[in-house]
Amino acid sequence: MKKSILIAAVLMSGVAMAAPVANTNFSPIATEIxxxxxxxxxxxxxxxxxxxxxxxxxxxxxxxxxxxxxxxPEGTYQFKVVFDNGTEDKLSKKYDQEGNEIKE
Structure with missing residues (x-):
């Protein structure tokens, strides 16, 4: 009886002391983009x-x-153009391949 209680106590303390495992799975979609x-x-x-x-x-x-x-994802292209406007915060605009500005 003492052995079974001792074994249970050792197992429970081992589970409590186990280090958490960090989730290092990254989304492959974000990497592709x-x-x-x-x-x-x-x-x-x-x-x-x-x-x-x-x-x-x-x-x-x-x-x-x-x-x-x-x-x-639709198979077209988009473009981001950064303009030098003489300030530290540069002006940028996005366009689709037909030249239409993409407003966000």
Whole structure:
């Protein structure tokens, strides 16, 4: 009887002392989305996006400092264009491949 109580006590204390295991599983979807975003040269932007920028009075006179491209789940592309407006907080806009601005 004493042995069975002692064994139960040892097992319970072992379970109580067990270190928690951290969950290190990361979502593969988030990784794929980050990897699909590619920095491109401003000259590589599609013509409809360049035309939309040229026709937008708020950004047509600004210099493009960065351009990014990524694929959407629908199989199209979207673009983020970062403009140098002379301040620390740069202006950025998103466009679809037809040159339509994506408002968030």
């Amino acid at each position: 980050q990897e699909a975003k590619v920095k491109i040269e401003p000259d590589a932007l599609p013509e409809p996006v360049k035309t939309a920028i040229a026709n937008d009075a708020s950004v047509s006179s600004l210099t493009i400092s960065e351009a990014w491209q990524w694929a959407t």
